[in-house]
Amino acid sequence: MPIELFMSIMHLNSITVYECLLICRSLGRVGVGHMVYISGLTCALSSTNILEVSWREKEPGSLFVNLSLLPALLNSSCLHNLSPLSDLPRSTNRTHISHVRLDGIDCDSLKVSLFHNICGSVVNEHSGVLQCSFCKCACESVCARGFQLHLTIADDSADVLAWCVGQTAVEFLQISPDEYLELPEDERAMYLYTLQNESFVVAIANTRKRVDGCAVGDEAVPAWEITRAQKCE
Known part of the structure; x- marks a missing residue:
């Protein structure tokens, strides 16, 4: 075995x-x-x-x-113990599960980008060809729009600046990339403001050493990635 x-x-x-x-x-x-x-x-x-x-x-x-x-990581209490955000700096080598509220979204960091459907990484254009920033393959027909954003989450113990992409970002924003782009410019900021103080259960991991091309440089990327999020009803 x-x-x-x-x-x-x-x-x-x-x-x-x-x-x-x-x-x-x-x-x-x-x-x-x-x-x-x-x-x-x-x-x-x-x-x-x-x-x-x-x-x-x-x-x-x-x-x-x-x-x-995994969605089951958030849905199954037998798979995790809830961690207060103040515990994150003391244990950076594992995925934490925390109950948080959305404290704010960095509007300047919010981008709608193309993502490779296979590996989930950002797609860039090189010499007129769409290329995955991670696996470097051409992906003209296997990419889709998705969000990149930085946001601040908080609980009673601390607040943390984090980043997320893809479906996790959709869970926070509660809107699809296409629907977001259809909003007039002035309504986008108003919409994002209405999301503050919503409650979520999140999976959060330390990704300080990441090199997958989602940001320009190390200084531009928060140390923590929210890998999964689920809105609390």
Whole structure:
């Protein structure tokens, strides 16, 4: 039986992560700081006390699941303990689940961009060709509009500046990218203001080392990514 292991991708670069995606035949976005599950891994100490990891395929491909993006992570209380936001700086190597309120949206950071449907990364135009910023493949017919934004979340213990993209951003904004673009310019800011103080359960991970091209430079990107969000009724 393959041994199953939880891993936190904290020190992998984008090429290494992409190789994992290809080997494990995984679909969906995966990034630095995300917690993933890979079957077929075994860990052991070498004779020189160095941790060695080996991977054995029981079948072609391997089970690779990005736990940080799973809806069940928020829906199933047996899979998590709620963390106050003040706990985040003390434990940066795991995905936290927190009950928060939306304190504010950085309107200047809000962008509607194209995202690669396969890996979920931003698509840029190079020499007239749409190219994924992560896996570098041409993706003319396999991309869709999505949001990028920075926002501040808060609870009774602290407030945190974070970023999110894709479906997580849609959950916060409660509007699709196409519907948002149809709003007149002056109504967009008013709409975003009405979302303040809404309550959410969120999964949040430290992605300070991220290199996937969603922002211009390290200083422009908050350290924390909200990987999943669910509005509280």
